[in-house]
Amino acid sequence: MGPLPRTLELFYDVVSPYSWLAFEVLCRYKNIWNVNLQLRPTLIAGIMKDSGNKPPALLPRKALNMRHDIRLLGLHLQIPIHFPKDFFSVILEKGSLTAMRFLTAVKLEHPEMLEKVSRELWMRVWSRDEDITEPQSILAAAQKAGMSAGQAQELLGRVSTPQVKNQLKETTEAACRYGAFGLPVTVVHLDDESHVLFGSDRMELLAHLLGEKWMGPVPPAVNARL
């Protein structure tokens, strides 16, 4: 029997493009490295408020750089990420409250579906420039991920319950206690210490901390499937 898997927590929000990149790379490696990946749906708006940070895209040069950076990283990481046409309205104004409450409900009731439903929401907003705020948008993502219409509808009915609202609040507060000022945040729990890694570009460092091998953002086993 080998050593016990180390736990990785990934705090993410589906309006955050860098969260998607971190999510896909970690999903690729979770079966290659000896880790237990815990997906934690979080509300980035809550983190911005609590930390006093501002979305980077509010600075014009950062917004321009981000657009270019995301395009290059999408190609390099082989993730079909594309900027929505009206970035400010889609990402900064509309936000993700209902979507993240829905993912919180998925995690509570059908945790085995969380990865797929999260991915389908990103595919809508960050790949195909489709809405993720209307009930029918969220239902469509859930069904595309493999849920029945009934299941999806039932979960959507739960997004306003205190249990779901409080759980998303608690997860967001947990990220803040780890020092989050944006997303994604990856927390790696080693035997004797934990490290908080901000952003999607500390994956090679993460491998180093775990004593695992970094084989690039598209490890060979995944590459064969793509």
Added chain:
Amino acid sequence: MGPLPRTLELFYDVVSPYSWLAFEVLCRYKNIWNVNLQLRPTLIAGIMKDSGNKPPALLPRKALNMRHDIRLLGLHLQIPIHFPKDFFSVILEKGSLTAMRFLTAVKLEHPEMLEKVSRELWMRVWSRDEDITEPQSILAAAQKAGMSAGQAQELLGRVSTPQVKNQLKETTEAACRYGAFGLPVTVVHLDDESHVLFGSDRMELLAHLLGEKWMGPVPPAVNARL
């Protein structure tokens, strides 16, 4: 005869810790990859002003994260980087104007010394927590890099000349034209297009764009020497 080397421009400032990380990784790879690395001393304060950006460390959670991130990256990249005790005074208040003018003079008069003098300034401020604003501090770095006292003194005498001042201003403006809102900035010139990469964590992407092999932040040939 192989293909012509591609040009990489690295815009950097010695008060910027992430500039140091990018600088060392690029200096390691410049003889491994088929590239022509152009070191461009730049004034980060000028970039912040022109772009409207603020130093990230002004947000308390970003400052905390940066401290932790720099420590982990220093170990991973095998660069002896350590936070100065009084970060705000050393980095944000004192700044680097004379040091960057000195490096500009080095580039104009003794370009073959630029890499070494830059590194010795980083070793002072970002490794040993030593001053880089006083004339004797800059002279000490230059001599440690292998300059004679006379050479160093003569260059220091040139930091207030219009030629040096204007050159640093022009380089800073060139970085701004590339869209800089901080440092480091790496510009990679390919045959048919150029890409601007912000920060020290796009090196694997840079290798991908160049069609060169990424062998981690400490490539084997360097590792054998360390």
